[in-house]
Amino acid sequence: MSVTAPTGAPVVALVGNPNCGKTALFNALTGSRQKVANYPGVTVEKKVGPLTTPAGRTVRIVDLPGTYSLRARSPDEEVTRDIVLGRTQSDVIPDLIVCVADASNLRLALRLVLELKQVGRPVMLSLNMMDIARKRGIEIDIEKLGRELGLPVVSSVAVRRGGTDALLAEIDRRLAAAQAVTGTVWTTPDATALRRAQKEADRILASVVKGQGKPDSLTTRVDAVLLHPVAGLIVLLAILFVMFQAVFAWAEPGMDAIEALFHFLGDLVERLPLPDLLKSFLKDGLIGGVGSVIVFLPQIVILFFFILLLEDLGYMARAAFLMDRIMGGAGLHGRAFIPLLSSFACAIPGVMATRVIDDRRDRLTTILVAPLMTCSARIPVYTLIIGAFIPDRQVWGFVGLQGLVMFGLYTVGIASALAVSFVVKRIIWRGKSGEPFMLELPDYKLPQAKSLAIGLWMRATIFLKRAGTIILSMMILIWVLASFPQPPEGATEPAINYSLAARIGTAIQPLTEPLGFNWQINVALIPGMAAREVAVGSLGTIYAISGGEEATDKIAQTLSSQWSLATALAFLAWYVYAPQCAPTLAVIRRETGGWRWLWVTFFYMLTLAYGAAFLTYRIAVAFGGG
Amino acid sequence: MSSEPTIALGVAPVGFRGRIQAIAAGRVAAGMPAPELERRLIELGFVEGADVEILHQGLFGGDPIAVRVADTTIGLRRREAMAILVSVGAEP
Numbered sequence: 001m002s003v004t005a006p007t008g009a010p011v012v013a014l015v016g017n018p019n020c021g022k023t024a025l026f027n028a029l030t031g032s033r034q035k036v037a038n039y040p041g042v043t044v045e046k047k048v049g050p051l052t053t054p055a056g057r058t059v060r061i062v063d064l065p066g067t068y069s070l071r072a073r074s075p076d077e078e079v080t081r082d083i084v085l086g087r088t089q090s091d092v093i094p095d096l097i098v099c100v101a102d103a104s105n106l107r108l109a110l111r112l113v114l115e116l117k118q119v120g121r122p123v124m125l126s127l128n129m130m131d132i133a134r135k136r137g138i139e140i141d142i143e144k145l146g147r148e149l150g151l152p153v154v155s156s157v158a159v160r161r162g163g164t165d166a167l168l169a170e171i172d173r174r175l176a177a178a179q180a181v182t183g184t185v186w187t188t189p190d191a192t193a194l195r196r197a198q199k200e201a202d203r204i205l206a207s208v209v210k211g212q213g214k215p216d217s218l219t220t221r222v223d224a225v226l227l228h229p230v231a232g233l234i235v236l237l238a239i240l241f242v243m244f245q246a247v248f249a250w251a252e253p254g255m256d257a258i259e260a261l262f263h264f265l266g267d268l269v270e271r272l273p274l275p276d277l278l279k280s281f282l283k284d285g286l287i288g289g290v291g292s293v294i295v296f297l298p299q300i301v302i303l304f305f306f307i308l309l310l311e312d313l314g315y316m317a318r319a320a321f322l323m324d325r326i327m328g329g330a331g332l333h334g335r336a337f338i339p340l341l342s343s344f345a346c347a348i349p350g351v352m353a354t355r356v357i358d359d360r361r362d363r364l365t366t367i368l369v370a371p372l373m374t375c376s377a378r379i380p381v382y383t384l385i386i387g388a389f390i391p392d393r394q395v396w397g398f399v400g401l402q403g404l405v406m407f408g409l410y411t412v413g414i415a416s417a418l419a420v421s422f423v424v425k426r427i428i429w430r431g432k433s434g435e436p437f438m439l440e441l442p443d444y445k446l447p448q449a450k451s452l453a454i455g456l457w458m459r460a461t462i463f464l465k466r467a468g469t470i471i472l473s474m475m476i477l478i479w480v481l482a483s484f485p486q487p488p489e490g491a492t493e494p495a496i497n498y499s500l501a502a503r504i505g506t507a508i509q510p511l512t513e514p515l516g517f518n519w520q521i522n523v524a525l526i527p528g529m530a531a532r533e534v535a536v537g538s539l540g541t542i543y544a545i546s547g548g549e550e551a552t553d554k555i556a557q558t559l560s561s562q563w564s565l566a567t568a569l570a571f572l573a574w575y576v577y578a579p580q581c582a583p584t585l586a587v588i589r590r591e592t593g594g595w596r597w598l599w600v601t602f603f604y605m606l607t608l609a610y611g612a613a614f615l616t617y618r619i620a621v622a623f624g625g626g
Numbered sequence: 627m628s629s630e631p632t633i634a635l636g637v638a639p640v641g642f643r644g645r646i647q648a649i650a651a652g653r654v655a656a657g658m659p660a661p662e663l664e665r666r667l668i669e670l671g672f673v674e675g676a677d678v679e680i681l682h683q684g685l686f687g688g689d690p691i692a693v694r695v696a697d698t699t700i701g702l703r704r705r706e707a708m709a710i711l712v713s714v715g716a717e718p
Contacts (some may be wrong), residue, residue: 040652068669068670069669071665071669074668104697105697105698106697107671107696107697107698108670108700110670111669190661190665191649191661191664191665192666194665194669195668198668198671198673199673199675201698202673202675202676207651215694218683219699221683222717223682223692227681227682227692228682229682229683229685230685231687233685308660317701320701321684321692321701322684324684324690324701324703325684325685325686325687325689325690326686329686331651334690334701344650359658361647436663436702436703436705437656437669437690437701437702437703437706438670438700438702438706439700439701439702440670440698440699440701441699441700441701442694442699443645443699456637524713548636550640574651623672
């Protein structure tokens, strides 16, 4: 990860259609040394990685967002266009463009190559997934293709050892030749030019491909079920259900182990000969606080595992296809499905992934509702409350009640997102017809363990970095607030009642009283602004300091003895909607280019959160849960 | 080839096979200007002479449809598929 190429090193840009295996090739070339800028959505951000060629040259490989044309229609494709044309402010100006094409699906790629040729920079073509093409009976005359295109053409198999040798050798040759940049002659093509280019591509294709390529028979057979109007939707729901059950069941051993580790560390500190205040800081503030967040790493990894797996399999586009009409009814674009599904992991990559939506209105609607999707940062909060208040038993013989409540919370989030987008479409946009849904449904591919591992590693490190920075500093703040000022001599009440935290919590009590929140919750809500999961750690710290020895052990037990069921349910309802995530709001501001949509998001979510928590509390009290 | 009878791909049933005769984006009330729709369709491989087949359709209103065009499968709504005029029968 820390290996970086010098900024002056030559830049090789990978350009290609979506689903051409470009990212797999990028992973094969750069391995885990790649750097993803900030928050990775799948190929949404610009990714750079260093590579040393066989000739010993250090180059920087850039993985650009997939596109069918340089005629950028979305912010995502604009990145590709600007870098390819060298119009970018950054130092990433390609010395060589490698057009990556799926050898079993060349037609659209050849048109893109013809367009890239006009850019005036050195271009070469890499036919990826040659193994799959051969299996399907497609034989490509690579030499002839090179002659027809007037470009160097190599074949590559990203997933096999040595599969990129020919590509690397050719990159060396091209960079050594140091072709001059001849100046861009590319202009935005009109329909006539596109048509001409596609017909030229078709002609070349017909002359270089031997053997009748048949449609991938496996894809055909699988799609007969997965794209079936009824069975397809059932399978989609089943996949989502399994995903969320797995997040709970599979994560448990890992979570238990992490919990045990932090417990052990806490005990260790307890035995050290240190002043009580410092001990409390280390044990309750640092170890307790950070530990209560890191414990959710297994769940986050499992969730991302499913999202990456479905993406790599080629299923995500099918999900968008199946959901298009349903989401269209709610005023959302079928393409919004992928950003919204990413938002289950985190709204930040979700909001960033909306760049694949070209239409501004469709995009804004998606951005507005993305934070309603239950992100992984809510999992800690939900898990804690569910664990404390919902009995761990089976219903209907096989479904865990706790998992079912969790599923319910997810469902409420989804339903709310659909309802909000419906209202936005009717009231703000007044039913203007959105952009068309057009999406390639790629052939299914076996996911590569290495690609999956790299993707998971990236996400895990981002989570841990957050735990080590934002979350850690918030934990320290909370500990300070909860510990100072110290109780006076001869104090009779628990120490925390004299603290700043108690004063702040009590001060906003009138506002949250109708929701059934106590001052401890109020205090936890404040640092939760930085990152939702911090609320759990905060509650842990507050109750640890206030409750003494026996309470530090199990925060869940403490909560179940101190909160009413109605309060717990209201707290859950609050968290379904609460706009409590400063990073998400920041990314909304950046992606929408102004403060306006940030405030719209903040206030509409706050209103919903307050309303939902209020209703939940009142109803639960009415049913005797108070 | 223009003498053959054509229909819009947007009204064709699942299992339909045909060959594209023309892209007539002007006849569709899509959410974007006709020249833009035309260019997008071409970029996804919908050009005159290409063979198409409707593979699947959605549950509600038979929308959207999954269309095989040459070697690629594209999902699109019937409204936009109205711009694709096809002749019946994949073989000339």
